[in-house]
Amino acid sequence: MVAPIPARQRFRAYIAASLAIIVLCLLSSAPTASASVKPEKKCVQFFEEYDLRNAARDSNVFLIVSDKDDEKRKEFCAKVEATPKKKWSEALKKGNAPVFAFMDITSGHEDDEGMWHEGTANFVKNSLGAMGSPSFLFVSKGMDKTSKYSSHVTAYKGSSDILDMSDLYNFVEKKLGFRIGSDVFNIIFFDTIAARFISYGDATGLDRIKQRILALYVRTATLFSYKEPFSSIGKLYNRAFAMSFEHGMDYCGKQVKKLEKKLESTKNKISEEKKHEFNQKIAVLKAFAEPKELTADDNRQLFIHGMLHAALIIASILFMFVPYGDEEPAEGAVNEVPVIAKVVESDNESSKKEN
Known part of the structure; x- marks a missing residue:
């Protein structure tokens, strides 16, 4: 016959089990062990998906994905750094200041130690929906590990001509509530x-x-x-x-x-x-x-x-002055060749001739 467990011992077992359950729940819901990314008046580099998701927990993110050392990305980031301190401080107070970041598009590769790195190309294309380089994306804050990017990402779809990026800056202003850069411009x-x-x-x-x-x-x-x-x-x-x-x-x-x-x-x-x-x-x-x-x-x-400029000028000149090729013969006038008219005979005259 099994001896009954004393009530005090059972109570201690219940307490131990409860503590274990509480600890497991706390561990499963604990925040990611990393510092949140704070908005700065410069572009920071993201190396993988985790960096973006981590930053977008507490802050809006404006992300540029591009090939390495892209000129348009450099232009944009220079614009961010040129934002006056007063304007940036006001944006921070209002909660409008985002994390500005860039991510180089890289393919999967093996490093010198034989470790495989997936790269960012698949993530950029399949998750963010970025189709070209560079792509400018606004990622709204509030992301967690289950959030879908499609619910948070808005892609800029206008012109990104490096000579005139005003449409892009208008898009940024619409999303953030303030205009990046100083009011003094250089091209x-x-x-x-x-x-x-x-x-x-x-x-x-x-x-x-x-x-x-x-x-x-x-x-x-x-x-x-x-x-x-x-x-x-x-x-x-x-x-x-x-x-x-x-x-x-x-x-x-x-x-x-x-x-x-x-x-x-x-x-x-x-x-x-x-x-x-x-x-x-x-x-x-x-x-x-x-x-x-x-x-x-x-x-x-x-x-x-x-070279491109010279080619454009030459092509324009050729387009204007070089003939299209063999010219088609001009259409003649409708009455250019005379038509001989025939006399129309009546039915009576035809009958007389037959008789």
């Missing part, structure tokens, strides 16, 4: 052209011709653009090129000093709109006065765009 590719232009100095001969070609490229690129701020900024670049030809390559440097001195002396007397006008002019002129150091990638981009 990075035009800054690259300006740096190459200035590198020839007060040139003559072949180098002077190269300068003319660079200035012509910018003028042509801005000729048919009516969007703001690209249109008005393009005019400032064109004027800087023209004045440099007329007054020398040191013209822009002199103008920067002149405008900065004037702005400093009148900053308490002029409107914010006028201050912005001064700062915008100074920003463009500095692309000539303090040219960026050109990298091998910059030179490659200049060469590629130059």
Whole structure:
């Protein structure tokens, strides 16, 4: 016969079982052991799906997926970093500031130690629905480990032309409630052209011709653009090129000093709109006065765009002046060949002839 278990012992067993159940429940519902990603005034890199899902728990995420070192991504992230501190602080207070991030599109591969890495290409395509490089995605906060990306991801579907990304910035403003970047703009590719232009100095001969070609490229690129701020900024670049030809390559440097001195002396007397006008002019002129150091990638981009530009001009000329081919003979007039009319005989006249 089995001896009965004392009541006190049974009670202790119940307590132990209850504690075990509670501990298991706590472990299963415990938050992921990682620090949440806080919004910063810069683009951070995500390496895998976990990084995105972790960040989107508590914050909205604006994600760029692209090939490595994509120029449009660099342009966008530079814009983020140029956002004034005051504007960013206000966005943080209102809860509008997102996590800005980028993810390189990579294929599955094996590392040097033989470990297999899936890469991000399948995740980007199948889960996020990104079809090209770069793709710009807004991911709303509130994700957990069971959330579907289709319920949180909104893809930007407009133009992402590196020369005019205003539509993209409008999309960002609509989603976030504030506009990234400062109110002073530079067109990075035009800054690259300006740096190459200035590198020839007060040139003559072949180098002077190269300068003319660079200035012509910018003028042509801005000729048919009516969007703001690209249109008005393009005019400032064109004027800087023209004045440099007329007054020398040191013209822009002199103008920067002149405008900065004037702005400093009148900053308490002029409107914010006028201050912005001064700062915008100074920003463009500095692309000539303090040219960026050109990298091998910059030179490659200049060469590629130059060849494409030349090909476009040649193709346009050929399209306008080269005939289509053998011309079809012109259609003759309806009455060009005379038609001989026949006399119409009546029935009576026909009967007489037969008789």
